[in-house]
Every structure is written in C-alpha cells, then in structure tokens.
Amino acid sequence: MTSRTPQPHDLPPDRPLFRLYRRTLDNGSPGNPLWFCPGETNPAESCRFDLHHAGPGRAGPGTCYTAEEATTAFLEAFKNTCGVGVPDKTEIDKKRLANLTVKASRQLVDLNEPANDGLMGITNALIIETTESYPLSHTFAGEAYDADFQGVRWKSLRDPTYQGRNCALFSDTSGLDPHGIFNPPKTQDIPDGLVKAVEVTIRRSQLRSAEEYPL
Template identity: 40%
Template sequence: MKPATVSLTEQTELYRLYPHTIDDDKPGSPAWFCGGEPPCRFDLRDGAGTCYVASTALGAFIEVFLRVAGIGLSEDEVHKRHLAIMQVSAERILLNLNSRRNFGILNIDAGLLHETNYQYSQSQALAVTMNRQGIEGVQWLSLRDPASREMNYALFAPSSGVDVGKIFEVQETGRIPDDLIEQATNEFDVPRLRSAGLYPGGS
C-alpha cells in the first residue's frame, strides 16, 4: 500500500533553534543535518542526514528546551542558541504521520507514533524505509505539545552536516526573542532557571 504523503512547499516558513557557537567557538549552522550522534528520532544510516524543523517558533523552542519535564527553563542555555527562520528551496514530499491512512502500514502503530525512547529504533527504521522509497522526510505532531497543535518536520539529505545540497533557504537568524521565551514559560507553566547543563546538546 502506498503511504499517504504531504507536500512541503517553498512558501512554508520553518523554524529551528541552533547553537550560535559549537566546539572551539566555531559558528553553529541554522540548517544542520544530524547523522545519528547523538541519536535523533528520524535519523538515517550510512552517512545520510536529517534536519529537524518546526512549523512555528514556539514549536522549535519546546522541542529543544522542554525535553526535561519538571525541571524548568535554563536561561543561560537559551542564550546559547539562536532562532532561524527558513524555507525549503524546492518542494519536498514527506510521509504524513498525521494521516489515518498510514496507521497499520509500514509498522506505523501507536508505539511508533508515541515513541519516546531516545534510541528511537522504530522511528529510525521507518525513516530508512521512506528514504529508500524516495520520500524526502516526515511530518508529525509534536509529542511535547499536549494540545497537539505544533507540527514538526524531519527532512532527509544524502549526507549529514551543514545543509548538504542547499535544501534550505535561510531567511533570518538571530537571538531568541524575549516574547518567545515568555510565551513558552507561560503556556507550559515552567519555571525559569539560571543553571546550565540541563539539556541535551546538538548542532
């Protein structure tokens, strides 16, 4: 059975939080394709890469900073990252995990849709299968949003690293706005902390 897909067009604004410096004060990349270290949900294998973006700035924010439930928001960690606004340079066809038509095929079940184990074995196996079939990524609702409004996207590339093949057009980058921090802390009712080292790293 052919899976249900969705088109991600050049007109869609996408958001990503990224470290503005990494390692030895090297600049971070607004568009970085993960290669499996540390493992992210829809990572591929054999050197291919996956870039994770969200449909809103709030969605991108909670994917990074609400990974550690019940601890709070570390302000010094927030200031280590910038917000990027991007668009794809050409239309991309994505697997639509929000489609009821896909439930029960390709091993898509409740366990996969709600997979939170940080090894992500089911989700990564699905990503590999989709990539081999020519599907260019995955669309799914954020597991970190109880209201099920924030949409996430994982886009595939032939190799990991900095925007291989120029898949994205970066429209704007800069510090995370104060009103976005305020919105996240208010809507998710998390305290603002000043201690570092609470959140997983990443590029």
C-alpha cells in the same frame, strides 16, 4: 504488514519552518541552523529520524529537524532538559532561532494522517516512541527514505497542546545543507516574546478542564 505506500504530505516553499540551533558547538566553532544530522560534533549522537542509524551503509544521508511553529521549535529544544516551565536565560542564550524555507516542495510522510495508519509500519508504537535509542523511528526513517519520501512530519510529543508539528527533512548527504535544500536562513537571538509565549502555553496546559471545577 501492508505494502501500500502512505500518501505524501506536500511541504511548499512558502511554508515557514523554525529551528533552534546552538550558538557555539562543543569544539568552539559557530553553530549552523542548516545542519543535517548525524551530530555536529558527536557522530554517535542519536536523534529520532537519523538515517545513519537505520542500517549498515547508511552513514551518508542526513536529517534536519525543524518545526512549523517557533513555540514548537523551542519546546523541542528545551522541554526534555528543563522539565516544567522554561530554562533560565543563561540556557536560552546558548541557542538562536532560525526561520527557514525550502527552495522547492518536499514530499513528507505524515505519521498523524489517519489515512496512513498501518501503512509502512506507521503504528501507535512508532508515533509515541520516546526512548533515547529510537529503534522504531530509525528503521522507519530508512524505509521512508528508500521509498523516496523526502522527510517525516509528526505531532510534537513535547508540545503540551499536542498541536505543534515537526518536519524532519532528508538529504542524500549529511552536513551543512550540501544539496542546497534550504533558502538562506533568517536568524536571530531568541526573542523575549517567544519565551513568554512558551510560558503561557505550558501554564495553560496545566489547567484542569472547567468541567472539573465546582460551581
């Protein structure tokens, strides 16, 4: 494995990020969009680039998962549970939408940047990892954190267009944004327009190429 370090991707303060978060947690308390994993009510809950799974003594740092588009955030929250299409309104109403920005630029490692291929363990196996235990992603998160990267950027595997980007941001401490990385969030109920946009994205992704249709 090469020892060269990937080139960082700059996440500027004016770049909007989106996140769907739970309206109410399992223990009845309100959800919060500024949570850095491990899980809000289940510390054993495993998300892809969680740092507390990366090795012994790494229970302190946390990871907050965001997307660069609201549609991508929706797909990340629901695509693994609803299958084809979108969930019904009852399920949608269990979450809210947050619009976030960081206070200062963050340096992320981009898994899909061609120049980074093969560096620090960035391989196809890592990029497309979808197993629930995420062994490669957890190890990579720990190495990226130790290399002073402030997060990970990658193409969403749940976006059928394969265009949406996610940004997992690291914090030295897990919990409710203990280091004030984010500005105060703008939150709202999930708008109908977003749901319709996701429906269109999914429907269009299921169309075959025009070249496959006879004249």
